[in-house]
Amino acid sequence: MLLEQEKDNKKPFFNTAYPIVETFHSIQGEGFWAGYNAFFIRLAGCDVHCPWCDQKETWSTKNYPLLTAEKLLALVQKINTEHIIITGGEPLLHNLDNLTQTLQNSGAKLHIETSGAYPFSGYFDWVTFSPKTYKIPHESIYDRVSELKVVIDNEEDLIWAESQVKKIKSNVPKYLQPQWNNPDSQELIFQYILQNPQWRLGLQTHKLLGVR
Numbered sequence: 001m002l003l004e005q006e007k008d009n010k011k012p013f014f015n016t017a018y019p020i021v022e023t024f025h026s027i028q029g030e031g032f033w034a035g036y037n038a039f040f041i042r043l044a045g046c047d048v049h050c051p052w053c054d055q056k057e058t059w060s061t062k063n064y065p066l067l068t069a070e071k072l073l074a075l076v077q078k079i080n081t082e083h084i085i086i087t088g089g090e091p092l093l094h095n096l097d098n099l100t101q102t103l104q105n106s107g108a109k110l111h112i113e114t115s116g117a118y119p120f121s122g123y124f125d126w127v128t129f130s131p132k133t134y135k136i137p138h139e140s141i142y143d144r145v146s147e148l149k150v151v152i153d154n155e156e157d158l159i160w161a162e163s164q165v166k167k168i169k170s171n172v173p174k175y176l177q178p179q180w181n182n183p184d185s186q187e188l189i190f191q192y193i194l195q196n197p198q199w200r201l202g203l204q205t206h207k208l209l210g211v212r
């Protein structure tokens, strides 16, 4: 179950500590920065509830330790990276102002991977926007998008993807990513991109390599 205050997207609140599922040092497997060394911070909590989600263990904030922004900065400073990627769960369920202000002291670029389902917070160098039909994005995301990544499970998702393109800047890189559990989605995307060259194929190369 989510905390009561986390359910209400009209009430962003100031966080000093964050429920953390995991932190790890790896290589970004997808999108524009694929192949780059990065430190990942995975926050708990998501009520978007995509049926094919491969991170269902992140939906609840229960049983995860609360780490302060300073503690997370100390973890980052132990490793050698130029990119910090804040992901989830749905990270915008939390107010990220304090966390991102603190992490700026690391000197690394700050990225977020979000469905945009909650009002935007925090200060980022790169915003990966992955909108979901299961919880319509908050309008505050659209001016901030650095790249668009839409997971495709069926043909209706392609219509959804095009509807989101209309709301972002025209020069934003756009990826269609197969739903990992549906092999048919690969062929659907392949054929669609042949007809719609503004899109790129988005692959989860970390899954192909068997790493996080």
Ligand code: SF4
Binding pocket: 046, 047, 048, 049, 050, 053, 054, 055, 056, 058, 088, 089, 090, 115, 132
């Ligand atoms: S938004 Fe992300 S974490 Fe939340 S249910 Fe969908 S895929 Fe899973």
